[in-house]
Amino acid sequence: MTAPLDRDAIATRLAETGYVPDRDLSVALALMQRLSRPLLLEGEAGVGKTEIAKALAAIHDTRLIRLQCWEGLDRAAALYEWNYQRQLLAIKAREGHDAKVVEAEIFSETYLLERPLLAAIRQEKPPVLLIDEIDRADEEFEAFLLELLSDFQVSIPELGTVQATSVPHVILTSNATRELSDALRRRCLYHYVDYPEPDREARILLARLPGIDAALATQIARFIAKVRREDLAKVPGVAESLDFAASLVGLTDLREDPDAVRDALIALLKTREDRARLAPEVVARLVEGSA
16 A cells, blocks of 8 residues: 655655645645545646646556546546457357356456556556546536545446445546536545746756756746746646757856747747747847846
8 A cells, every 4th residue: 555645755756756846736645645535636738737647656656547538538438348349259159058158258357448447446556547637528427437536436237336446546637628517526635736936947947957057947937937928829838848948958048049049939839929929029028037
C-alpha cells in the first residue's frame, strides 16, 4: 500500500520530478491521499493539469492509467468490452456442446478486455487514474462515473460486482467547457490550477532546463506573464513557455538578441492573429519591462 505523503513531502518530491507546485496544490494532493477522494482540477488548457497526474505517478513509482474523454465516450471504451471475435471462434469450436456451458465460458475473464477504469481498480499497487477533460464527455457518462468514484466498484452483469483491489489516486481534469454536475463535484476535492506566478514559473524553467541562466529564467518568466496579459486568442501555457525558454538557452539577458526573442515566439504563439498582435515594438516593450 502506498503511504500517504504530507504536504511538504509532496512538494519536495514533485519538485524532484521537475513539477514545482504551489502550496495550495500540495495541500490538495496531500488531502486526496489521506481521505482517498478523487481530486478535480479545473483551469485553462495548458496550465499543467495533466502533468500533475504524471508527476504524482512518478513520486509514487506507480502506473499512470489515463482515460481521455471525448463526446460520445461510453462504458465499453472506458470500462470493459467482450472480445467478440474470440467468443465467436469459441462458439464455433464448441458446436454440439451444452449451450449453457459454452455461454458461461465465453462470458468469463478469458474473453474480457479491460479498459482504463476496470484496469485501474484491479491493480495490486494503487495507480494514478487520470480522467482527462471530463467536461468533454456527455452528462450520461459523468453520471456513470459516480458509482466508481463513490464506492470504487463497478458492475459487470455477467460477472457481478467488481470491488477495487486497491483504491487508485484519481485525478479528474476539466477545462470548464461545460458545467459539471453537482453530484460529481460532491464526490471530489477541488483545486483550481492557474497560470504560475513569475517566481514559480522561473523555478519551473530552472527545474526543467538545467542549462538555463537563472537570471534569464526570471526574465523569461516575467516576459511570459506580460505576454499573457496581452489580448491574445491563445494564451501560452507552461509547455509553450518551456519551449520558448529552451529556444533561448545560451543567452543571459533577453535584450542581448532581440531577433532571437522574436524568432522564439514561434514556440509561444499559436495563431496568425496573435503573431500580428505581438509586433516587434510590442515585444521590445515587454522585454524592457521584464528586465
